Amino acid sequence: MRLVYPSPEQNDMLAILIANRLAASNFQPCQCLAMMDGDTLAGVVVYFCYRHPSIEVAIFSDDPRWALNRDMVAEIIAYPFVQLGCKRITAMVDKHNKRSRKMLKRLGFVEEGKLREAADKGDVFIYGLLPNEYRLRTNHGQEIRTRSAASS
Numbered sequence: 001m002r003l004v005y006p007s008p009e010q011n012d013m014l015a016i017l018i019a020n021r022l023a024a025s026n027f028q029p030c031q032c033l034a035m036m037d038g039d040t041l042a043g044v045v046v047y048f049c050y051r052h053p054s055i056e057v058a059i060f061s062d063d064p065r066w067a068l069n070r071d072m073v074a075e076i077i078a079y080p081f082v083q084l085g086c087k088r089i090t091a092m093v094d095k096h097n098k099r100s101r102k103m104l105k106r107l108g109f110v111e112e113g114k115l116r117e118a119a120d121k122g123d124v125f126i127y128g129l130l131p132n133e134y135r136l137r138t139n140h141g142q143e144i145r146t147r148s149a150a151s152s
Contacts, residue, residue: 001042003072004034018044018060023120027058033076035061045076053087055080064099077107081131088130095123108133 006014014032019025030048034041043061057080080086091109093100105111109127118124 001035001037001069001072003075004036006032006034010034014044015046018046018058021060022058024058031079033079035063035072037063047080049090050080050084050086053085054090055084055086055088056090056092058091059100073107077129077134081134088128091127091129092118092124093127094119094121095125096121101125101127104129 011030011032012028014034015027015030018032019027027046027048029050030046033045033047035043035045042063043059046058046060047055048058049056077089080089089109091104092115093104095114101111104127107129109129110133111125112128113126115124115126
């Protein structure tokens, strides 16, 4: 499995595809990262609502194996810290999506609150991640040095 940074046209197509799959209204403007298994799309990470120093993330995958690839996960999470200089990543997850909530906690995300009746299925949990809380701090054996973590 490998991570692909899509072209602008591919990025727009992925954003629409994932918005439809997640029943979200719109992620634009956004940056997508595609998880590829050979020529098959295994999942998509969408970074959106960028308001420096914060950004939101949505992750969609039919194939949970991508989360077992430490280097891929490290690169996905490092992207906003390293490339954008973010100090925070926010994720919102449906209360019933226990697999995603568990994965976020394993990565170091902290549950910060609950939005009551914010989704069709009910409540949504809010998770936040700061650079110093990120648990997979290496990519291909190299420590991920973020601007925020380097200054703390």
